[in-house]
Amino acid sequence: xxxxxxxxxxxxxxxxxxxxxxxxxxxxxxxxxxxxxxxxxxxxxxxxxxxxxxxxxxxxxxxxxxxxxxxxxxxxxxxxxxxxxxxxxxxxxxxxxxxxxxxxxxxxxxxxxxxxxxxxxxxxxxxxxxxxxxxxxxxxxxxxxxxxxxxxxxxxxxxxxxxxxxxxxxxxxxxxxxxxxxxxxxxxxxxxxxxxxxxxxxxxxxxxxxxxxxxxxxxxxxxxxxxxxxxxxxxxxxxxxxxxxxxxxxxxxxxxxxxxxxxxxxxxxxxxxxxxxxxxxxxxxxxxxxxxxxxxxxxxxxxxxxxxxxxxxxxxxxxxxxxxxxxxxxxxxxxxxxxxxxxxxxxxxxxxxxxxxxxxxxxxxxxxxxxxxxxxxxxxxxxxxxxxxxxxxxxxxxxxxxxxxxxxxxxxxxxxxxxxxxxxxxxxxx
Ligand SMILES: *Cc1c(COP(=O)(O)O)cnc(C)c1O
Numbered sequence: 001x002x003x004x005x006x007x008x009x010x011x012x013x014x015x016x017x018x019x020x021x022x023x024x025x026x027x028x029x030x031x032x033x034x035x036x037x038x039x040x041x042x043x044x045x046x047x048x049x050x051x052x053x054x055x056x057x058x059x060x061x062x063x064x065x066x067x068x069x070x071x072x073x074x075x076x077x078x079x080x081x082x083x084x085x086x087x088x089x090x091x092x093x094x095x096x097x098x099x100x101x102x103x104x105x106x107x108x109x110x111x112x113x114x115x116x117x118x119x120x121x122x123x124x125x126x127x128x129x130x131x132x133x134x135x136x137x138x139x140x141x142x143x144x145x146x147x148x149x150x151x152x153x154x155x156x157x158x159x160x161x162x163x164x165x166x167x168x169x170x171x172x173x174x175x176x177x178x179x180x181x182x183x184x185x186x187x188x189x190x191x192x193x194x195x196x197x198x199x200x201x202x203x204x205x206x207x208x209x210x211x212x213x214x215x216x217x218x219x220x221x222x223x224x225x226x227x228x229x230x231x232x233x234x235x236x237x238x239x240x241x242x243x244x245x246x247x248x249x250x251x252x253x254x255x256x257x258x259x260x261x262x263x264x265x266x267x268x269x270x271x272x273x274x275x276x277x278x279x280x281x282x283x284x285x286x287x288x289x290x291x292x293x294x295x296x297x298x299x300x301x302x303x304x305x306x307x308x309x310x311x312x313x314x315x316x317x318x319x320x321x322x323x324x325x326x327x328x329x330x331x332x333x334x335x336x337x338x339x340x341x342x343x344x345x346x347x348x349x350x351x352x353x354x355x356x357x358x359x360x361x362x363x364x365x366x367x368x369x370x371x372x373x374x375x376x377x378x379x380x381x382x383x384x385x386x387x388x389x390x391x392x393x394x395x396x397x398x399x400x401x402x403x404x405x406x407x408x409x410x411x412x413x414x415x416x417x418x419x420x421x422x423x424x425x426x427x428x429x430x
């Protein structure tokens with residue numbers, strides 16, 4: 001594979017942008033080597049500036065559940081943009097979007113559109129704090145909620161010690177307000193609430209952790225968090241920026257039958273445009289400006305072009321059998337990869353829910369963050385580059401989930417598995 005054009009662009013970019021990229025994981029730091037630059041994308045494929053084609057298992061980190069450049073999404077954007085790109089006054093598509101979200105996710109009685117997942121989570125914790133009059137936020141090891149100061153915090157040394165910033169620039173006084181729990185540990189959550197329950201404004205959790213590879217909740221764990229929050233008057237926030245419309249039409253909350261107070265969205269609801277949203281109980285959402293005193297605003301929020309792309313995508317995913325097909329294809333991929341690894345004698349396991357999956361270079365089961373982190377990173381990196389050379393693009397990090405779209409058919413999966421058989425054999429050979 002020739003990468004001359006990507007290489008030239010990356011050399012220029014390195015001088016102009018931090019790390020040559022506009023978001024860190026794109027730089028391939030964790031797997032080594034250089035990123036390729038996309039020229040275009042169609043269906044299940046990314047095509048780079050050197051003309052190489054890749055089966056894409058990232059889908060722009062989640063949004064492209066209907067495949068790249070879906071004709072219906074492109075047509076919807078095309079139609080709307082001719083009437084103007086932004087109005088700064090309300091438009092009808094915002095109402096349709098709010099109707100669609102509140103219908104598909106009944107825990108969201110009202111919704112506010114924003115421009116990214118980060119904005120959605122920041123706004124949701126402000127609302128939790130404003131509504132409860134409390135300051136502490138609880139999050140979980142391995143969960144990612146965007147780059148807001150309150151989330152760039154890791155656990156201190158004892159269970160109840162205060163959070164420690166994990167990025168320079170995050171004030172210690174703010175980090176002190178973020179408490180971090182081990183995901184899937186029932187007892188740790190109970191103890192924290194017993195000690196500090198009255199100070200906790202809200203708990204924010206990825207109901208399925210997709211930012212530390214892919215960790216599925218233990219049976220009853222989300223219910224447990226629901227009960228603790230209800231008992232102690234804390235707001236339960238499901239960060240469904242990744243899982244929303246990905247693991248089921250109603251998101252992880254529909255799949256596990258747990259009702260959060262607030263939910264954050266992003267990725268799929270924008271269909272590839274920059275969009276986020278948060279929604280939830282009417283009595284909470286009414287406290288947001290201008291109907292209430294908790295401030296949150298956005299110049300481009302509810303942008304018509306973004307709404308059109310999102311709505312067209314939300315239309316496509318409501319087709320009968322959409323999730324059943326996605327799940328069956330993802331199963332085919334996961335089972336095929338497992339068989340290829342087993343045949344080569346490489347320790348390997350997969351996790352996943354519907355069209356979201358994790359790959360691990362170790363034996364299962366994967367019950368929590370420590371299990372996920374114990375995957376063999378060096379082996380993953382060989383796998384990543386071996387697959388990339390064969391035209392298959394998985395996430396350039398051992399700790400990110402992968403995604404299928406409805407355009408990933410048997411041809412793409414067969415190509416992927418043929419490549420994987422060769423790569424696993426190489427890895428086994430040492
Ligand atoms: C991607 C993601 C975010 C951040 O969304 P951005 O649009 O990148 O700001 C927040 N939470 C979760 C769970 C995510 O996967």
